[in-house]
Amino acid sequence: MKLPKPMVPGRLVRRYKRFLADVILEDTGEQVTASTPNTGSMMGLLDAGNRVWLSVSDDPRRKYRYRWELVEVAGPAGHALVGLNTSLPNALAAEAIKAGIVPSIPADGEIRCEVRYGEENSRIDLLVQPKEAPPIYIEVKNVTLSRRPGLAEFPDAVTARGAKHLRELERIARAGKARAMMIYMVQRTDAEACALAADIDPAYMEAWKRATAAGMETVCLACCIDPGQIVANRVIPLEHS
Known part of the structure; x- marks a missing residue:
């Protein structure tokens, strides 16, 4: 982008x-x-x-x-460039999907944004409809925090809204008619892995665990950043605590 x-x-x-x-x-x-x-x-x-x-x-x-x-x-881990604009991650994720960067998502699926869904008056960030597979409901979170070399973390503050989104994805996963996915978009050039900051928001961590147990998938994407562009260019591992 x-x-x-x-x-x-x-x-x-x-x-x-x-x-x-x-x-x-x-x-x-x-x-x-x-x-x-x-x-x-x-x-x-x-x-x-x-x-x-x-x-x-x-x-x-x-x-x-x-x-x-x-x-x-x-x-x-030394000096790093960080993208802080929270309006970009959805578009960055859509670009990465279309470019085939996320192996678990078909690159040729139709992508819709901000579609109403769920039981808590929510809008899904991305709704991907593959040609011959169930739809994929995707929430995208912007990640900028790093407290350990090479490790990005989310969230950087308590996020009741983030926990709500996890509850919605949990319901999607439990229903079994569609896939549910969380994408953590790491806008830092020094990140080699991502983790959840359970010490900052234990409730968010518990909501993530419940959604994951129900079948929600998690993908972490890292970005190449310079003053001309930001591109989500690779999948990085999620480090479990």
Whole structure:
């Protein structure tokens, strides 16, 4: 997936009010306010002075001209680029499926997005309909946390919404008429494996275990990232605790 052009480098001053960040632009030294397309905790990504990349828009309808897209962090395995835009993982997952990156999903299936389903007023991120096989209900989660070298973790904060999605997938799996799948989209260049952060959200971990026991599948995808593009290019293992 191509990132917007131009991409402007800067240094993070602070992130605040969940949706905003102050950044000093590298080329001019000007301090600007950028919208932040990630309302999560962003644990480990918010150190002042971190190098960041902002997309720029001249659309008069946008309140903020700059949007924060990438951050470079000194992670446990060294420096890494991290994609923080939570609107991208669904499209990244769809691209990976069409490219045949996920062996367990037919690459020629029809893909629909944000389809209503379940018992808790949910919308499935991706609904894949293979030509001659049951449909596949897929939830996609954005993963940016890393506390151990090479290991990405989800979630980075308690997520009641995430647990709800697992309950919905559990019901799909138990019904036996379709496949249920969770995709963890790891937007970090230093990740070789993924794990669930049970110490951060034990309830999410228990919901994942129940859904898995019912037949839900889990796939972890890692990304190649640079200031021009983000591509989900490989499956990485899920490390069980």
